[in-house]
Amino acid sequence: MKKVILHCDLNCFFASVEMLHHPELRNIPMAVAGDPDHRHGIILAKNVPAKRKGVKTAETIGEALRKCPELTVLKPDYDSYLYFSEKVRDLYYEYTDRIEPFGIDECWLDISASISYFGSVDRIVKELLYRVKEEIGLTLSIGISFTRVYAKLGSDLAKEDAFCYIDSLDDIKDLPAASLLGVGYHTGEKLKAYGLYTIGDVAKKPLPYLKEILGKWGESLYCYVNGYESAPIPKYREQIEEVKSVGNSMTSIRDLQNMEDFKIVLSVLCDSVSARVREKKLFFRTVHLQVRTKKLEIRTMQMRLKENSDLGKDIFNCAVALFEKNCDFSVPFRSIGVSVSSLSYQKDGLQTSLFEKEGYSLKQKKEETAIDTIRKRFGRFSVSSLRVLEDSGLSSFIPRNDKENV
Template sequence: MERVILHSDCNSFYASVECLHRPEIREKPVAVGGDVEQRHGIILTKNQIAKRYHVKTGEALWQARQKCPDLVIVPPNYELYMRFSQMARRIYRDYTDLVEPFGLDEAWLDVTADSRGRDGMTIAEEIRGRIKNELGITVSIGVSYNKIFAKLGSDYKKPDAITRVGKDNYREIAWPLPCSDLLYVGRATKRKLERYGIHTIGDLANTPERTLRGWFGKWGEVLSCFANGLDCSPVARYGNQPTVKSVGNSTTTPRDLKNDEDVKIILYVLAGSVARRLREQGFKGRTVCISVRDNQLFSFTRQHTLGSYTNITSEISDAGLGLFRKHYRWERPIRSIGISMADLVPDTVPSQANLYRDEAGRERLEHLDRAVDWLKNRFGSFAVQPAVLLTDRQLSGFDPKKDHTIHPVGYF
């Protein structure tokens, strides 16, 4: 039996919810973003009116205001968005328990075993109507036989639309689209594909798999499968919560970073938050990953596996800074940066002794970090800080743990 997969995407989710709760701004260009005064934010999402002014997700607030001086910028209200997200998922679960959320605003549904024998388009129409009538927002839904094409279908026509991408028409619908419309094809992959003369999903589908494997390794095989509609990944059952795989923090900086010293300050603040959260959750990690986005919104990630597991602030910070200095060429200033720890184990797992490492010194650092945690929990996050953070209060004066941002999927 051919699978029937839906992908439902709440249109301009954050902005739609805000307009629903603020009738006075419904007919205005609206964007959800961060602190305008601090420039500590970017456009997370925007409504259809703002899109007409070419306001883009991910750009700085001041850039959006240049395009649209009357743009209404509202701060994010994650509690409200989560509530609407849960209401949407309850509707989805009326049709199947195979519901896999993709961020707050999107979800896959496997409705192959629909008890009433309805086809995917009929179910999609019913869901679209219920979301509009019960929640007051709109969705775009893709209907397909796999997750990748279902996602592509929900992106194909917006807002408030349904698109079927089946085995009989995917060449006409999917193949003329740019490669970047395919899930997980980011800017770096797109640029590399274009260097090889591959511009559309059809170009990608018709490139021999062995050629793609030579360019991209194992990822080349995955790209070939995606472009040819051969994805067979299952939709996860709702409620199957994965174990914690990584802990990280990122931030859009108050100003563009222009040198290593600026980056050192930001990374120390972020690494301190990551290490503190690791300790609170009872984990240590071994793989450090940094993500960097410049002021033209081009981004890259790099990672490095340490010799031992750690949740020590200075070790995570030093490793992240080392990665940055090794790989970033300063062609452009930096707009945002993040750091995370993966390959996690419980902190109760004994560490292997190393004759070439100062184990006593590491133990002192662990005790010091936990003492600082206690002080911050009691007196606030800025109660104790290293001297390096006092050199630039504009860069260091934020709390990643408190200011943690949940991005809509469309942001990435």
Template sequence: MADRTILHSDLNSFYASVEIRNNPTLADKPVAVGGDEQARHGIVLAANPLAKQYGIRTAETLWSARRKCPDLVIVPTHFDEYHRFSQAVRQIYLDYTSQIEPMSLDEAFLDVTGSRELFGDGETIAQTIRTRVKEELGLTVSIGVSFNKIFAKLGSDYKKPDAVTIFSRENYRELVWPQPVGNLLYVGKATAAKLAGIGIHTIGELAAADPAALQMLLGRMGPTLHDYANGRDETPVAEYVNREQAKSIGNMITAPRDIRTPADADLVLWPLCENVAHRLRRHGMCAGSVSLYIRDIQLVTHTRQCQLTPPTWLARELMEHARGLLARHYKWKLPIRTLGVTAGDLVPADQVSLQLDLDGTAEKRDKFERIERAMDSLKDRYGSAAVRRGTELLDPKLSGFHPHDHD
């Protein structure tokens, strides 16, 4: 059976590149996209290559970035533009495959196995996409080409900007194995530190390690990472149309202890709503309704729903309605065992933008959206635990869980 051909496409310095594309006078300047510099708590969401030469990195404070580069041009976010360009790039992808799995606005996996007879091999397709993105949209992209998703992602990171990298069965031992183990997808800082503790510093050393020893160190993820390092990954690339046809997006949590008060419920509902909102924005959808699922300690289930006008993808608004449903419909005769929040009646975000502008609260909504988008960026890059609400520290046991997603 022939190998698959998987691409991972990563738009270079995406937010900053869109800002420079829309304002060419910034092209020869160090540029960072961020929040309110005067408030002294804004962070860098993206930096162009000139800014990166000064050591400026995503997620550092604007104040710190300014110290490194006094001439840094800091521009505010324009998420409507980022979404518009992201959709335009995906339309290019769709000319080559329907198997497109976005990881964020600027990254996506593509399975072009079935397109090779029409458009050429993986490298040819990747180079064609890279050229079209540059010529049609004025942006650059780095693309990794391989026989699985893990190595394709490594390829897009290997050479930047504006490049195509091939990791094949013939060259991956030479090109992939010498890389730091932390470059491998799903190996975070904590996992890399554990591996370093047993002398594993490169992907090749991970590939040569004993899977049983890795399982003792990392649990079930140990043998999985061993497979990944050896090029064994059959994870499919999802069909893009299926993502757009989602009817609802929700999370449900069985809490580690009984939920006895509205304050306890808040600790559970906030992470639920933030996760649902993050996924709504990733899908480019807004929720026209929110449903609250409640199961008490006697396993009796209660479900309540309300409509949202206008539709939203903000965690703050999902939380407001979920909290309201709980207050109106649950009498606290028994503690709660499980809570769930589901966003339903989904509509494309660009179809509700006019309603938001006419609502009279656009400025306030825009402020909250900028905050939540900044959180999205940090979580996409550094994991879901990168940013957490201070209220979650009030009861670490109750708030320190991992949500179980369901679509």
């Protein structure tokens, strides 16, 4: 029996939640955007009137206001979004226990086993649409198919508050290859260079061919396009959450002009990342640094440590070394991100290096753990390094748990 997988996508989620609380904004152009004072000023979501005026997600507030001067811009309220996201998932849970969240507003539901109980797929889908609208006040697009990727395509094709069936490859073969999940700008261009414009074109190619042009990713793409999928959708709330990396990033309030500025922001980020790693009792081996210049060019670098560590000082030194080796200040930087990976638990003591003089420092560990304890009791700013105090404007942000790849 073929599986039945739904992809449920809440329509312009952030904007819908805001409109729920402010119904007067329903008929005027409105967008939710990051904080312009802190330069996170990009559009996160917009409503239908704003969309008609040409406002796009991920453009800056300035660009959006040029297209649509009467645009009402609201600040995001993440707590409220999480609350509604959870509420919608609880509603899904009444229909199936196999739910896989994909971001805050999207979910895959495997309803294969519930169909006989509820009667038909149609009935489940219509009931979901009705109940989410009536009980929660949001609208959904639902894609229905037999794999995740096809279902996602279906929900992209479906209009607001509607659903779309995709029964076979024939239904989607004329869509551009870039509309597939996982095919971004670069892969799309690469496929175009080989004359593969539509999903149908890609589906005609054999596996070795795709592997040849895209490497390992070609294999996944082959499965995606042809509707082969083996991994079942896990049971909701029983998914094993294995953390693969921990990181923080920050767009600073002003551009970083020199090494001092860079170190100030970096030390706050490193403090936060290492504290989170220690909280989870993990150790890392690899440090990643991502910088974005004023021209919005992104550069990422990584370095492997000689031994495992959980110290902020090690992240800091590593990031500085990476930066000095690869970057200069010819173009100022607007944001920095630090993350650590190759995580491991070490319950049975720590293997230190025999040959390195400056290895893992237990003294440093004591120091940083003490700081963690003080901050937990008296707040984030109760104790900081001298460097951070030099420019309180740059360092006065609190890194959130914004990046934790599972």
